[in-house]
Amino acid sequence: MLVLLTALLLVAAWMTQDGTTSHAGTDLSDAPPRAGGYFRTLPARSWSTLPDDSSCARRVSRSLWEPRPDNDGPNHRTPDPDAVHAAFASRPRVTAGAYDPRWDSWLLPRVTGDHVGTTDQNIQWAACKWGLSDNLLRAVALRESGWFQYEVYPGGQCVPQHGCGDTPAASDRANLVYCKGLASEGHDYQVDLGTGICPRTFSIAGVKAWQDPRWGAMPGNQNGTFPFSRDSTAFALDYLGAFLRGCDEGWVRWLGNVSEDYAPGDLWGCVGVWYSGEWRLPDAHRYIGLVRRTLAEKPWLAPQWAEQHPPCSTRLGCPRGAP
16 A cells, blocks of 8 residues: 555656646656657647746656767757847847738747756657647758767867858958857867858757848848857757747748748748748758658668767767766
8 A cells, every 4th residue: 555655646746737747856767759759730820828838848858868978068958038138139030021910029039948857858859849740840950960069179279060051161341240249159170171261050950040231230140049059959949840840830930031932831941941041942852851851760760870970080080978
């Protein structure tokens, strides 16, 4: 009887007030996520019903499973909320009707990165928060980085396609301004790549920091995501989820100006935009196909997948996760 009573008390402790099961505290296993995932994509126009940070933290399925231990530092780092809000507020998107006003007033203020845990727990949290399939976010993250948040060589150079990428072939004045801003946040990428040449995307999700002045002037030619996306896995996934939700809601108005086919409810079209910045053009379709295939195959469930790691360089050494 005592054993049964103890078990019942433990179950009660795991139940949250909203009735969802929480495994906060003791991790229960080292099993990977279930094949079907834990969260489903909610339809367009669901934005006002989405759960908040703390609610989603309670709904994350807890496990010791971590196929990317190199992510431990940024997995357990959250950005300063005041700094995040200031960065976005200084770079409004709702200019000349480019975005729905809710992009600035509701969506970006909701991006916090306020979660810590394993790589997969951070994925689940972001999926829950934005009403998206966690398997979709797993697939996008795999295509963008192999699930590596920010790999660096011993000298501090970031590892392309494993946490940074989209590096231009040449410099111009706009790149110089952008690179100077990045350098103020702890690492001068120009030392690695050349004057005025810096990565334009960072993180497990390939978050773009670069803002071309031709798209609309922003301080430092940067969209406000750096260094948060580089330094925090949860922030990067939070931002990815925010973009996909806002795009699926139909709030990226400039897309409607370049394509009459853009409308709420085409999440796959938004996945293509995340990669290419284009609506249903060849590069976007190619990327959509890659993510669809990854989603179907679920490589993260293969036992040997956790053994994959960026190769060593004879010149730069062997990569490791950023602390």
